[in-house]
Amino acid sequence: MTVLRATDPGHWAAAACAWRSLASAAGRWAAEVRHCATTVRTVWRGAAAEAVSARLARLQRLLDLFRLGCWAADQALSEFAAALIRARSGDDMRAAAAADATASALLRGLFLIPASPPGADPPACTATPAEVGRWWAGLGPEHREWLLATEPGWIGSLDGVPAAARDRANRLLLDRMHVDGTLPERLADGDGPRAYLLRIDPAGEGRAMVALGDPDRARNVLTQVPGMTADLASFGGELARAERIAVRAGELAPGEATSAIMWLGYDAPDFLGEAASRSHSDAGAPTLRRFQDGLRATHEGPPARHTVLGHSYGSLVVGAAADRPGLAADSVVLVGSPGVGVDSAADLHIPTGEVWATTSRTDVIQWAAVSPRGLAEDLLSAQVRPAGALLAFGRPEDDLYFGRNPADPSFGARTFPSPADAGHLGYFTDGSPALDALANIALGRTDVIPR
Incomplete structure (x- = not known):
């Protein structure tokens, strides 16, 4: 016990950062080699040029393999x-x-x-995450490294491949994409939980999935789905909110490993007109279900507790994923929701007592997402009685655009308090009762949450 108390974890964290820095340096070397290879192909032809190009390609692959090893040491x-x-x-x-x-x-x-490419056939495009996991486990270690180095875009996007492998593949891919913003900075950061890049796609407004802490080795895993206007450019702020949950869970239960994932795996609507449609949520729900299946398939040791949190329009994505059996989640949390597509918690295929919801009294979502029927009733009430306008428009609505407000008692979810002045984003503020509740739900400590 004395040895354990005398051990400084900071030394090991610093060593991890050193390996991460070495991977970055090797990335610069690899970029120079790629530039040289491009120049050779432009100005030189013939057998000698082909031999040089082959040597440069091999050097680049070796540098990529070296970087993969550095990141593995970092992890x-x-x-x-x-x-x-x-x-x-x-x-x-x-x-x-x-x-x-x-x-x-x-x-x-x-x-x-x-020494050579893997000989095993790749999994079918229709393979489930569990089948992908069995295929990956059946490959030899050298073959896995080969695929990570030569097919990072494919391996990094495969649900069923372990998080540690996907992270290394996607970090390799990220350098080739030249993505700007806070995401690369957070991946290089040595403070806070280690970040795992589980998906990166800059097409359109971008997709990204980042876990804080390895979800395959955590006892508790929370997947957070952001709402309207979320994209790659704003991903840093979204990730910071998920990180607050992970950090607070670590403070409340320091002996347990909790991983929080910011999951931007769908095209979030940008405007109110887009947000009035279910098309974005219906398109994102199957991807979320498959991602959760992948987390189950790759987890090591006893099963983790899996929580899926939807904020704002993201709660509609969660509702669309949970309105039929099979979502791999032990609990769902609906925060600042415009409705989730159903009028009762019983319509979501989640264990009894594990549907949670909160909406602040100052959250504009309760006025911006009023259902057409509710709006008509409010207008009628305002015309019939002089005080009707105050009564109709001066309090939060329960009948929202996508169904009953999940935070209303009639919905049947377990509610928890949030700050009266939270607005639409204050649920994740340090020190707020909502943040404590979110962390405790992720931990499964639901008996300590006030109603």
Whole structure:
């Protein structure tokens, strides 16, 4: 026990950052090699030029493999540091020893150089995440590294491939995309939970999925679906809100590993006219269901508690994913919702008592998303009685555009308090009762949440 208390997790976190920095340096070298290769192809022809181009291609692949190894070391050391912090919080020497064994095994498998491409057939495009997981597990370590280096766009997008592998593939892909903004900065950041890039696609307004902490090794996993106007440009702010939940969960239960994922896997509407349609949510729901299936398939050890949180229009995406059986979630949370497509929590295929909702009294969603029927009733009330306008338009609506307000008692969800002045974004503010409730729901500590 004395050894555990004397161990400084910060040393291991610093070592992880060093490996991350080395991967960045190698990325600059790889970019120079790519530039040289392009120049050679432009100005030189013939057998000698082809031989040089082949050597440059091999050098670039070796640099990519080196970077993959650096990120694997970064992951192993980051998670080891986090595990030591959890073990120290409870003087759990057994947990520390298990973390040491896991990190040692991962570090021994670094920097594998495949001799040839894998011979196994790829999974069918219709394969389930569980089938993809079995295919990946059946590959040899060298073959996995080959695919990560040569097919990062494909492997990085495959639900059923472990988060650690997807992260390394997508980091390699990200450098080739030249994506600006706060996302690359957060991926390089050494503060807070280690970020895992589970998907990146800059097409259109962009898609991105980032986990704070490895979801495959966490006891609790929360997937947060953002709402209207969310895109790659605003992803940093969305990710910061998910990170507050992960950090607060760690404070409330320091001995448990909790991963929070910001899931922007759909085209969020940009304007009120778009947000008045279910087309964006209906298109995103199957992708969310498959992503959750992938989390179940790749998780190590005992099953994790999976929570899916939808904020604003994102709650409609969650509702569309949960309105039929099969969503891999133990709990759903609906925050600042315009309605979720159903009028009762019983219509969502989620375990009884595990549908949660809150909406602040100052959240504009309750006025901006009034149903046509509710608006007609309000207008009629305003005409019939002099005080009708105040009564009709001076209080939050329960009949919203996409169904009954989930925070209304008649919906049947378990409600929890949020700050009266939260507006539409204040649910995730440090120190708020809503943030504590979100963290406790993710932890499964639902008995401590005030109603």
